[in-house]
Structure formats: structure tokens, C-alpha cells
Amino acid sequence: MTDAPTTRPGLSELDRPNSYIGRAVPRPNLKRLMQGRGQYVSDMSLPRMAHVVFLRSPYAHARILGIDSAEAAAMPGVIAIVTGPELAKVCTPWVGVLSHLKGLKSAPQYPIAVDRACWQGEAVAAIVATSRAAAEDAAERVMVDYEELEPVADMRTALDAATPVIHPELGDNLAFERNLDAGAVDAAFAEADHVVEAEFVFGRHTGVTLEPRSILADWNPGDERLTVYQGTQAPHMMQNIFAKHLALDESQVRVVCKDVGGSFGIKVHVYADDMATAALSKLLRRPVKFVADRLESFNTDIHARDHRCKGRAAVKADGTITAFEIDDLTGIGPYSVYPRTSAIEANQVVNLVGGPYTTPNYRARARVVFQNKNVTCQYRAVGHPIACSVTEGLVDLAAAAIGMDPADIRRRNLIADDAYPCASPSGLRFEALSHHAALDKLLAMMDYSALRAEQAALRAKGIHRGIGLASFIEVTNPSPAFYGVGGARISSQDGVAVRMDATGAIICQTSITEQGQGSEALTAQIVASMLGVPMSRVRVTLGDTDNTPYGGGTWASRGAGIGGEAALQAGKQLRRNILAAAASILQADPDTLDIRDGKIIDAATGAERVPLEELARIVYYRPDTLPPGFQAEMMAVRHFVPRDFPFAFTNGIQASWLEVDTETGFITLLNHWVVEDCGTIINPQLVDEQIRGGVVQGLGAALFEHCRYDERGQLTNATMADYLVPMAAEMPDIDVGHIVSPTKDGELGAKGAGEAGTAGAAACVANAVNDALSPFGARITEIPLTPELILTALGRI
Amino acid sequence: MIAPTPITLTVNGETVAAQVEPRIHLTDFLRENLGLTGTHIGCEHGVCGACTVRLDGEIVRGCLVLAVQADGKSVETIEGLSDSGALDELQAAFRDRNALQCGYCTPAMLLTAHELLARNPTPDRATIREHLSGNYCRCTGYQAIIDAVEIAARARAGAKS
Ligand code: FES
Ligand code: FES
Numbered sequence: 001m002t003d004a005p006t007t008r009p010g011l012s013e014l015d016r017p018n019s020y021i022g023r024a025v026p027r028p029n030l031k032r033l034m035q036g037r038g039q040y041v042s043d044m045s046l047p048r049m050a051h052v053v054f055l056r057s058p059y060a061h062a063r064i065l066g067i068d069s070a071e072a073a074a075m076p077g078v079i080a081i082v083t084g085p086e087l088a089k090v091c092t093p094w095v096g097v098l099s100h101l102k103g104l105k106s107a108p109q110y111p112i113a114v115d116r117a118c119w120q121g122e123a124v125a126a127i128v129a130t131s132r133a134a135a136e137d138a139a140e141r142v143m144v145d146y147e148e149l150e151p152v153a154d155m156r157t158a159l160d161a162a163t164p165v166i167h168p169e170l171g172d173n174l175a176f177e178r179n180l181d182a183g184a185v186d187a188a189f190a191e192a193d194h195v196v197e198a199e200f201v202f203g204r205h206t207g208v209t210l211e212p213r214s215i216l217a218d219w220n221p222g223d224e225r226l227t228v229y230q231g232t233q234a235p236h237m238m239q240n241i242f243a244k245h246l247a248l249d250e251s252q253v254r255v256v257c258k259d260v261g262g263s264f265g266i267k268v269h270v271y272a273d274d275m276a277t278a279a280l281s282k283l284l285r286r287p288v289k290f291v292a293d294r295l296e297s298f299n300t301d302i303h304a305r306d307h308r309c310k311g312r313a314a315v316k317a318d319g320t321i322t323a324f325e326i327d328d329l330t331g332i333g334p335y336s337v338y339p340r341t342s343a344i345e346a347n348q349v350v351n352l353v354g355g356p357y358t359t360p361n362y363r364a365r366a367r368v369v370f371q372n373k374n375v376t377c378q379y380r381a382v383g384h385p386i387a388c389s390v391t392e393g394l395v396d397l398a399a400a401a402i403g404m405d406p407a408d409i410r411r412r413n414l415i416a417d418d419a420y421p422c423a424s425p426s427g428l429r430f431e432a433l434s435h436h437a438a439l440d441k442l443l444a445m446m447d448y449s450a451l452r453a454e455q456a457a458l459r460a461k462g463i464h465r466g467i468g469l470a471s472f473i474e475v476t477n478p479s480p481a482f483y484g485v486g487g488a489r490i491s492s493q494d495g496v497a498v499r500m501d502a503t504g505a506i507i508c509q510t511s512i513t514e515q516g517q518g519s520e521a522l523t524a525q526i527v528a529s530m531l532g533v534p535m536s537r538v539r540v541t542l543g544d545t546d547n548t549p550y551g552g553g554t555w556a557s558r559g560a561g562i563g564g565e566a567a568l569q570a571g572k573q574l575r576r577n578i579l580a581a582a583a584s585i586l587q588a589d590p591d592t593l594d595i596r597d598g599k600i601i602d603a604a605t606g607a608e609r610v611p612l613e614e615l616a617r618i619v620y621y622r623p624d625t626l627p628p629g630f631q632a633e634m635m636a637v638r639h640f641v642p643r644d645f646p647f648a649f650t651n652g653i654q655a656s657w658l659e660v661d662t663e664t665g666f667i668t669l670l671n672h673w674v675v676e677d678c679g680t681i682i683n684p685q686l687v688d689e690q691i692r693g694g695v696v697q698g699l700g701a702a703l704f705e706h707c708r709y710d711e712r713g714q715l716t717n718a719t720m721a722d723y724l725v726p727m728a729a730e731m732p733d734i735d736v737g738h739i740v741s742p743t744k745d746g747e748l749g750a751k752g753a754g755e756a757g758t759a760g761a762a763a764c765v766a767n768a769v770n771d772a773l774s775p776f777g778a779r780i781t782e783i784p785l786t787p788e789l790i791l792t793a794l795g796r797i
Numbered sequence: 798m799i800a801p802t803p804i805t806l807t808v809n810g811e812t813v814a815a816q817v818e819p820r821i822h823l824t825d826f827l828r829e830n831l832g833l834t835g836t837h838i839g840c841e842h843g844v845c846g847a848c849t850v851r852l853d854g855e856i857v858r859g860c861l862v863l864a865v866q867a868d869g870k871s872v873e874t875i876e877g878l879s880d881s882g883a884l885d886e887l888q889a890a891f892r893d894r895n896a897l898q899c900g901y902c903t904p905a906m907l908l909t910a911h912e913l914l915a916r917n918p919t920p921d922r923a924t925i926r927e928h929l930s931g932n933y934c935r936c937t938g939y940q941a942i943i944d945a946v947e948i949a950a951r952a953r954a955g956a957k958s
Contacts, residue, residue, distance in 0.1 A: 024895075026892045026893055026895065027892075027895065030891070030892045030895075030897060030900070031888075031892065033897055033899075033900030033903055034879070034884075034888045034891055034892065034897065034900070034903055034904070034907065035835065035875065035876065035879040035880075035888075036833070036834070036835015036836065036874065036875030036876045036879065036904045037835065037876070038835075038900055038901075039834075040834075040837075040901065042834075042837075042838070043828070043834035133818070133820075133821075207935075208933075208935055209899075209901075209935060210837070210839045210845065210847055210899070210901040210902050210933055210934070210935050210936075211837065211839070211899070211901045212839075259899070259900065260899060261837070261899050261900075261901030262898075262899045262901060262935045262936055263899075264935070293841060294839070294840040294841060294842065515898075515899055516897070516898030516899035516900065516936050517898065518895075518898075685894075685895050686895060689895050689898065689937060689938075689941055692937065692938035692940050692941070693898060693935075693936050693937050693938045694938075695938060696937075696938030696939065697935070697938075719840075719842060719844070720839075720840040720842065720844035720845055720933075721842065721844050725933060725935070726938075726939075727930045727931075727933070727939075728925075728926040728927075728929040728930045728932070728934075728939040728942070728943065729923075729926045729927050729929075729930040730930075731926075731938060731939050731940070733922075733940050733943075734938065734940055757938075
């Protein structure tokens with residue numbers, strides 16, 4: 001563990017001369033995006049391309065008695081109007097369960113509703129036409145006869161005997177339940193000096209990718225191949241799923257993922273719309289494109305974090321926290337989402353609560369219930385914000401109960417930096433974390449004691465500011481333990497192929513994908529560093545199942561750690577191959593040679609021997625001049641999957657400094673600090689921007705974002721004007737610091753950083769608001785922290 | 798459907814004559830009829846700002862302007878402004894500061910920032926934040942964008958002095 005972002009003790013491979021690792025080099029792919037020359041799926045068009053528009057159920061729960069499309073079908077430009085039963089002949093249904101989530105159940109889901117719609121927004125018919133406008137015109141003329149059914153809207157009563165069961169064949173509305181009991185929880189509570197408890201309520205929210213979900217499916221009956229252009233985070237997963245449900249071999253499916261306008265987990269799931277679009281292309285034997293509009297994005301992009309979690313903590317008078325206990329309830333909509341399931345979020349909550357702290361006593365129950373609302377599934381920092389808000393809220397309550405400073409109680413209970421490796425009560429294995437170093441650094445960055453003094457001085461003037469802290473752990477670099485063990489065909493391994501062409505340039509294909517995190521840049525940085533070539537000589541291809549190695553893609557903060565390690569190993573192997581060829585040409589020992597700045601050099605003296613261009617020329621055009629029996633191999637492929645730990649946990653801590661206007665209930669965010677430890681930092685600027693972007697998504701959840709449903713299961717704010725997200729003027733600058741504890745699972749040492757910001761942001765804002773409100777004896781354990789909520793807590797409305 | 802109407806306008810300096818349905822908004826016209834896909838669509842109800850273009854020199858939301866309203870006018874998009882070099886400093890600063898992730902908001906951010914710098918060459922951070930507040934970015938958290946606009950403003954000021 002070191003305190004500086006750019007030094008990596010003892011990692012000589014990363015410290016090669018001219019290494020790009022640890023440098024804030026700009027991403028190579030930015031220019032085209034800045035010039036409007038990116039290629040998002042929504043930009044694409046193909047010859048004979050048709051557009052599909054989905055007619056969606058206006059009811060949360062309704063039987064479909066009949067669909068009359070005769071008038072619509074006769075309208076100009078209309079190619080086909082297809083219902084659920086018709087499409088079910090082309091595309092088989094799916095069930096979103098995994099075997100390692102014991103007892104998880106769900107019902108078959110079809111690309112278009114068959115007989116019954118189970119949420120407002122579920123597609124009931126597809127209208128395919130020569131233009132989107134023509135399809136929309138026709139959709140207005142499709143008559144659907146519904147019988148409205150009683151919706152299950154409130155997750156709190158979903159399991160009551162009086163509540164209808166959404167899928168009668170499943171017996172009840174309980175999709176999944178997990179119970180955990182570790183250590184001696186009852187004894188800890190019995191012996192506690194104080195027990196604190198609260199119910200934490202989380203507003204259901206969603207990702208709002210700026211480019212809506214988009215797909216263009218092209219079944220070519222001549223080639224008998226389906227090419228799907230899709231904004232997805234996991235092309236190989238989608239390849240498998242399209243093949244499986246459309247009765248094709250995987251080799252008949254190609255998934256191409258070019259530029260993606262934001263993902264955040266939203267674009268890693270299987271959507272009925274996507275399956276329907278691919279099925280329609282197969283049915284109609286022509287390209288079919290679907291781009292969600294914003295209204296249907298709100299109604300059909302996965303939602304997340306619809307939780308109510310009761311929490312308790314036991315604390316001793318000296319500040320030792322001796323137990324945590326939670327009872328979590330979450331509503332996931334009518335289906336568990338395929339193939340990653342909608343039980344993972346609650347499962348993560350159970351895994352992560354109390355994670356930064358030493359107490360071995362922990363009991364948890366999580367129940368996952370069906371309801372007639374849009375589905376929920378994994379969104380950036382899956383489960384982390386819930387677990388962090390509950391844990392950190394309880395820690396602050398415990399501190400208040402015994403009159404201890406929030407920083408001090410954390411110092412007292414965080415796992416010691418020299419205690420690793422160790423495990424959590426829920427069985428998480430930690431390789432090397434740095435909670436105390438992160439806390440110390442954070443307090444120094446924010447000048448904690450000065451801020452406390454300022455807070456007290458302002459309070460005397462009637463200005464109510466608060467400081468909130470939140471420690472967290474983050475799951476990154478997932479091994480097969482995440483999905484593979486449960487039977488999902490989702491690769492946890494990634495691969496990178498690197499080759500040198502005949503001009504000495506480097507071409508690299510990786511199975512991780514790019515949605516703006518910098519996958520392309522970090523791959524180029526690592527490969528260039530390993531090969532000793534300028535980054536400008538490396539071109540990276542990704543997002544194409546025909547043209548990259550097989551692998552998982554980019555999700556769960558895995559791209560840098562897993563794809564990066566594969567790039568490192570592939571780069572090293574190609575370097576060995578190049579040096580072998582150079583040695584044979586130069587009649588030298590390969591161990592005496594190296595590559596620097598695109599040239600073969602004498603390793604000891606640095607003297608230039610031959611440029612790569614010349615080496616490449618000889619290898620490709622004059623191999624007849626090489627010694628007999630020598631075959632140059634100018635391509636290397638390596639794969640990597642973490643083997644030592646199921647997950648590479650990272651850790652960090654965030655702090656918020658904000659002001660609450662006790663007259664209006666408005667919150668002004670003044671400052672935000674993050675210290676996190678993602679191990680080796682490949683590109684500090686990219687890491688910092690991942691953190692900042694993640695924080696702001698967490699701040700959105702803390703203050704604004706909420707999918708508001710009424711008691712009939714109707715989403716009442718499905719527009720960008722009504723669903724609020726953070727805007728530039730409301731957001732603070734965010735200071736980011738690092739501790740560096742590289743993982744030893746692999747040579748690179750990098751762990752993920754994509755979700756750390758989101759994991760802790762809402763928790764520290766809530767703690768800061770409660771800190772600001774403490775003179776009023778008010779405490780809020782619900783997000784989003786709207787002015788209404790604050791004024792209610794203050795007794796003003 | 799109402800019959801298409803003829804319009805003539807300049808787009809990035811080129812004269813374009815077309816027949817458009819009166820209901821087609823300017824962004825769809827640019828993207829679908831002219832293939833200028835650098836102008837993006839995020840909401841089509843005037844909130845996200847992703848569809849920002851210049852119409853007779855003023856930035857507008859292309860989803861709130863009908864193509865027929867652009868008849869006789871001059872439209873500039875990210876493609877044209879990039880080629881003209883008008884955005885050079887901003888683009889360089891966005892690149893160096895990694896002020897874009899997915900890049901979907903970026904063309905509109907650049908146009909909006911460009912407008913700010915034309916009016917106020919040395920804006921402070923709060924002014925930049927305020928001015929960009931009609932443009933959603935879901936990826937960056939905005940700070941890098943604010944930094945980049947500050948850097949570009951300084952670069953422009955330096956180039957002039
Ligand atoms: S697409 Fe025009 S403002 Fe969002
Ligand atoms: S960079 Fe993705 S929306 Fe701004």
C-alpha cells in the first residue's frame with residue numbers, strides 16, 4: 001500500500017522505460033466523438049432497413065382480450081404488425097434465474113406480452129414500418145381490448161394473503177429470500193450499551209443513459225447470419241442469448257457494439273424489445289431497427305434500488321460496534337431480469353452491509369418480491385449504495401447515541417490496514433484494503449477539524465451545514481463466482497490479441513468494451529508499454545464478436561483489472577516474439593535486446609539496433625533471409641481470469657459538506673471528497689473521472705432521482721422534465737485522492753473504479769443532511785432527500 | 798400526414814433544398830435526411846440539450862424547431878463547426894481534460910460552451926456551470942467539462958493577446 005498514485009513498488013514490468021502506465025494520457029478515441037463522427041447505433045442505417053415501434057400496455061396489469069390491427073396494417077409504409085403469440089413462434093421465452101441464488105424463481109418472459117401485460121410499458125404489439133414516423137402513426141390505430149387486473153403496486157403488501165399472486169404458477173410473489181446469521185448477534189445486542197435502529201427507504205431510480213437503448217438487427221437469409229448492432233456492455237453474452245432463443249448456432253450470430261451513449265449497467269441486460277427486434281428481423285428477413293424514445297426508456301429501461309431496509313446496530317459505550325442486523329425488502333417488477341437476475345442486488349446488500357467494519361456479528365434477511373411495475377436489475381454499484389447507506393447511517397446513529405465524533409467511531413471500527421487477508425461475516429474475502437489510510441487522507445484533504453469549527457461558527461449564525469462521511473467497499477474484477485457458477489453463460493474471462501503489422505504498427509483486439517470509461521485507452525496504454533512503442537502506433541478494436549477474442553465485456557468494474565491484465569500478458573508475449581525475431585536477424589541473444597520507442601535496442605546500452613518497421617519488413621517480405629527453421633510469430637493472444645480471489649475488493653471513503661436551507665428545505669452541495677483504492681492506477685485521469693461521474697450519479701439518487709409510481713402501478717414522472725437528474729449548476733467540485741494497494745491476482749495489480757463513486761455518495765450526503773439537522777432533533781433515512789422530506793422532518797409542513 | 802413542403806436552407810455553408818413533412822423537427826431532418834448524425838437526440842422534449850445546433854448563429858434545441866422553420870436560414874452543426882476550426886481550443890481542452898466519456902452529450906456541450914465564450918471570454922466556474930445547465934451529461938459529473946471550458950477560455954485569451 002502506498003499513498004501516491006503513480007508509484008508501484010516492485011512492479012518492474014509496469015515501470016519499463018517510456019511506460020504509459022500511471023500517466024494521464026488522453027484517450028485516442030475522443031476526436032471522432034467530439035467532431036460528431038462517432039457511430040452510435042441510433043446513427044446507423046442499412047439498406048432495406050425497417051423501423052419497429054412497440055405498442056405498450058397502458059395498464060400495470062391487464063389481460064389482453066384481443067388486438068385489432070386491420071386498419072393499422074393497411075396504412076402506408078406499414079410492413080407488419082406482430083403480436084406476442086406470433087413472435088413467440090420465432091423467439092422462445094426466458095426465465096431469469098441462476099442456480100447459485102437458491103430458491104430464486106421467476107416466470108417465463110416473452111419478447112412481446114402473451115395474453116397478459118404485467119407492467120405499464122410492457123410491449124403488446126410490434127409495428128414495423130418503413131419509417132419510425134409511419135410506424136408511430138400506425139400504432140395509434142392498433143386497437144387493443146384489455147381487461148384491467150388488480151395490480152400489485154406496494155411491495156410491503158406483496159406477500160400478504162389478500163394480495164393477488166402475479167404468477168399463480170409460482171405460488172406467491174416471493175422471488176427470492178436470503179437469510180444469513182454470522183457470529184453471536186443476539187448476545188451482542190443483549191450486551192450492547194446502546195442499540196440504534198432505523199428504516200432506510202430508497203427511491204426506485206434508473207440510469208437515464210443519454211442515448212436511449214438502441215438496436216439494429218440484420219438477419220441475412222443469404223448468409224444465414226444475424227448481425228446485431230447494439231449498444232451493449234456484453235457482446236458475447238448477447239451473442240449466446242440471441243442464438244439460444246432464435247434457434248441459431250452461436251456462430252450464426254455476430255454482435256457489433258460501436259459507440260455507446262452511456263450504459264451504467266442499463267445496457268447489460270436482456271430486454272424484451274431487443275429480443276423482439278432480432279426476432280422481427282428473422283421473421284421479416286430484413287434489417288429492423290429499434291431506438292427507445294425517452295418515455296419508453298423510463299418505462300422499460302431497468303430500474304433499480306427500490307428498497308426498504310430495516311437496520312439495527314449494537315454499540316458499546318467505548319464506540320465499539322458489536323453487531324449489525326438488517327431486514328431488507330425490495331420490489332423487482334413482474335419478472336427477474338434475464339440472464340443476470342434481479343436477485344443479485346438484494347444479495348449484494350446482504351453481502352456488503354457492515355463490510356468495512358470489524359464486527360463478526362451480523363444477521364440479515366433479504367426478501368425480493370414481484371410487483372406490477374417495471375423490472376429492476378443491476379445498475380451501477382449494484383446493491384452498494386443500499387448497503388453503504390444502511391451501514392453508514394447506522395454508524396452515525398451509533399456515534400450520536402454515545403456522543404462520539406463520526407470520524408472517531410469509524411477509526412475505532414474500520415478493519416485495520418494490517419489485518420489482511422481477512423474475511424467478512426458474510427464470507428467476502430479481502431486481499432488488501434486500506435480503510436484507515438483512506439480515512440486519514442480524507443480527513444486531511446477536507447481539513448476535517450477546521451470544517452467542524454466552521455460548521456459550529458455558522459450554526460451560531462443560523463446557517464445549517466453538515467458533514468457526512470461514508471466508508472465503503474466495492475466489488476470489482478468478478479470471477480465466475482458472480483454469474484458463471486450459477487449457470488449463466490457470461491464469461492468472466494477476457495482475452496486480448498496483439499499483432500504487429502508489416503509497418504511495425506500494433507493492432508490489438510480486446511473482448512472488453514467501451515462505453516466511455518476508457519477501455520480503448522487503457523488497453524493501448526498497457527500494450528504500448530509492454531511493447532515499448534508509442535501509443536500512437538497502437539490501434540485497438542473492441543465490441544465485435546467476429547473480431548475480438550471471447551470474453552465478458554465491461555461491467556462490474558472489470559475492464560481494467562481483467563481486460564487490462566490480458567492486455568499486459570498479450571503485450572509481453574508479443575514482445576518476446578518480436579525479440580526472438582530480432583535476435584535471429586541480428587544474431588544476438590534475445591535477452592540482450594529490448595524494444596524502446598518503436599526500436600529494437602541493445603538492452604544494456606540503449607543503442608539502437610533496428611527499428612520495428614525494418615524488422616517487420618524483413619519478417620513479412622523477406623522471411624527467406626531468416627535462419628532456416630525460424631518462423632516469426634507476430635501475433636500473441638492471452639486470456640485472463642482472476643483465480644486467487646472471487647472478487648477484488650476495493651475500498652474508499654467519501655465526505656460531503658453541504659448546507660440545508662431550513663426555510664425552503666433546499667440542499668446546496670458545497671464540496672465532496674473521495675479517497676479510494678483501486679490498486680494500480682493505469683491512467684489517473686480516467687480513474688478520477690470514473691469516480692466523479694459515479695459520485696454524481698449517486699448524488700442524483702440522494703437528492704433528485706425517483707421513479708414515482710401511483711397506487712395503480714402507473715409511472716407518473718416518465719419525462720426528463722419530471723424525473724430530475726443532476727445538472728452542472730447543482731453539482732459541486734469533487735476532490736479525489738488515492739491509496740494504492742495493488743492486487744496480486746495478476747501482474748498489473750489493477751482493481752476496478754467504476755462504481756466506487758456511486759457506492760458511497762448518497763450515504764455521505766444523507767449523513768451530512770442529518771448532521772446539519774441535528775440541532776433540530778430531525779433525522780431522515782430516506783432518499784431522495786427532497787425539500788418536502790426535509791421540511792416534513794423539520795415539522796414545517 | 799400533411800404533404801411535404803419545399804424548404805431551402807444552408808447547412809454548414811452548403812445550400813440544401815428538400816421536401817419535408819411539416820411535422821419533422823430539425824434534428825430528425827439533419828440526422829435522417831442529411832446524415833448529419835453528430836447532432837444527437839436524448840429526449841425530444843426540449844430538456845436534455847443533446848440536439849443543440851446553431852440556427853442563424855444562435856444555439857437552439859433542434860428537437861423544438863421544425864425543419865420548415867429553418868427555411869431560408871443557416872444551420873451549423875458539430876460537423877461543420879469542427880471542420881471550420883471554430884471549436885479547436887474547446888476540443889483540445891475537452892480531450893486533454895477527458896471532458897467526455899461516452900461522448901453523446903459532447904457535440905451539444907461544445908456548441909453551448911462555444912456560445913458562452915463568444916459572449917463572455919473569461920467566465921468563472923459558476924458562470925460556466927450555469928450556462929451549461931441546460932445540457933445533460935450522465936457520465937462525467939460535469940467537473941471535467943467545466944475545467945475544459947475554463948482551459949479553452951484561457952487558451953483563446955492567450956491566442957488573442
Ligand atoms: S433531444 Fe432536444 S432537448 Fe433533448
Ligand atoms: S459523456 Fe456521456 S453523457 Fe456526457
